[in-house]
Amino acid sequence: xxxxxFSHSAFQFTTDEGKVILIDPFLDNNPTSPVKSGEVNADxxxxxxxxxxxxxxxxxxxxxxxxxxxxxxxxxxYIIAHDCEAHNMHIGGSFNFDFGRVKFTIAHHGSKTPxxxxxxxPAGIILSTGGKNIYHTGDTGLFYDMKLIGELHKIDYMxxxxxxxxxxxxxxxxxxxxxxxxxxxIPMHYNTFPVIQANPAEFQKxxxxxxxxxxxxxxxxxxxx
Numbered sequence: 001x002x003x004x005x006f007s008h009s010a011f012q013f014t015t016d017e018g019k020v021i022l023i024d025p026f027l028d029n030n031p032t033s034p035v036k037s038g039e040v041n042a043d044x045x046x047x048x049x050x051x052x053x054x055x056x057x058x059x060x061x062x063x064x065x066x067x068x069x070x071x072x073x074x075x076x077x078y079i080i081a082h083d084c085e086a087h088n089m090h091i092g093g094s095f096n097f098d099f100g101r102v103k104f105t106i107a108h109h110g111s112k113t114p115x116x117x118x119x120x121x122p123a124g125i126i127l128s129t130g131g132k133n134i135y136h137t138g139d140t141g142l143f144y145d146m147k148l149i150g151e152l153h154k155i156d157y158m159x160x161x162x163x164x165x166x167x168x169x170x171x172x173x174x175x176x177x178x179x180x181x182x183x184x185x186i187p188m189h190y191n192t193f194p195v196i197q198a199n200p201a202e203f204q205k206x207x208x209x210x211x212x213x214x215x216x217x218x219x220x221x222x223x224x225x
Contacts, residue, residue, distance in 0.1 A: 001130035001225045003157070005217035007032040008192045009054060011136065011159065012040065012222075015129055019043045019099040022067075023125065023136055026056030032192050034220035037061050046102060046127070047071040048138030049111035050078070050119030053192070059084060070095075070102055074120030078113055091121055100129025105149055107140035109167070124149075132156040132225050135180065139189065142172035150180035157225065158182035161189030162203050163196030170203045177212055185214045 004012040008030055013021040022042040027033045030053070037057035045058050045067050055075075062069050062084040069079045069086040076086035089095060094103035105124035113119050125136040126149075135149065136159040149155075158180050161167035167189055168176060177185045185207060190198040204214040217223065 001132065002222050003134075003217075003225050004222040005186075005188070005219065006030075006035060006040075007219040009048070009136070009139070009159075009161070009189050010056065011188075012042075013127065013129065013134075015099050017099070021046060021099060021127070021129075022061065023127075024048055024054040024056060024138075025058055025061055026053045028057050028060075030056070030192060032219055038064075041065050042067040044097065044099065045069045046125055046136075047075060048107065048125055048136065049109060049122035050075050050113045050117075051111065051139070052114040054139065055113065070097075072104060072111075072120040072123055074118060075111070075113075078117055078119055091123055094126075100127060102127055103153075105135075105137075106143070106145065107138040108143055109139040109141070126153055126155075128153075130225065134159065134225075135182065137161065137176070139167045142168050142176050144179070146176050146179040150182070155180050155182040157184050157186060159186045159188050162187040162198045162200065163190035163192075164198060165195045167196075170198060170206065173203060174206045174210070177207060178210065183213065185212060186217055187214070 002014040009024040076088040079086040103126040109122040207214040
């Protein structure tokens with residue numbers, strides 16, 4: 001299985017069977033993304049919440065690729081109302097798809113669509129596929145129940161924000177890694193805009209001092225999981 005980082009919170013997973021899953025595909029209006037929405041394809045799109053920098057180009061991609069959008073119930077209904085296919089879920093629920101299993105966790109943030117429609121609760125995402133568990137926290141502040149998430153699920157890769165202001169900053173993100181205890185932490189949601197400037201090397205240094213592994217992914221970089 002391969003993981004590609006498009007910047008901000010946008011990732012692409014390609015399974016060994018060739019299924020392509022996007023998470024939070026904010027591309028066209030993302031000043032740091034190396035690609036535009038017309039350059040990516042998706043069998044599935046998983047959304048953490050409905051803010052414009054996470055919902056992003058979902059509708060464009062889903063309509064063109066006939067993708068199934070996986071998200072919480074209220075946001076899924078919004079997706080369906082815009083003539084796209086969706087699979088409705090909610091916090092704490094999980095479901096087996098042909099590529100693996102998706103479970104939604106709590107996240108402390110907000111969620112409204114760019115046209116100000118209520119979109120349910122924000123979420124974190126646990127994607128289990130290819131023998132790996134990947135925890136994409138979504139936009140969130142630090143919360144102690146992250147420890148419970150780590151106890152219930154052996155997390156191989158944790159994708160978490162470090163940009164502060166709207167989400168955890170570096171200090172809280174380090175504590176989040178301590179709570180979840182993943183094999184590898186990958187920072188996200190930083191340096192897209194001036195208000196979320198952060199140095200991922202500082203995050204990495206703090207984790208390495210705690211004997212934790214951190215992988216800083218460059219924009220457009222793809223790695224094998």
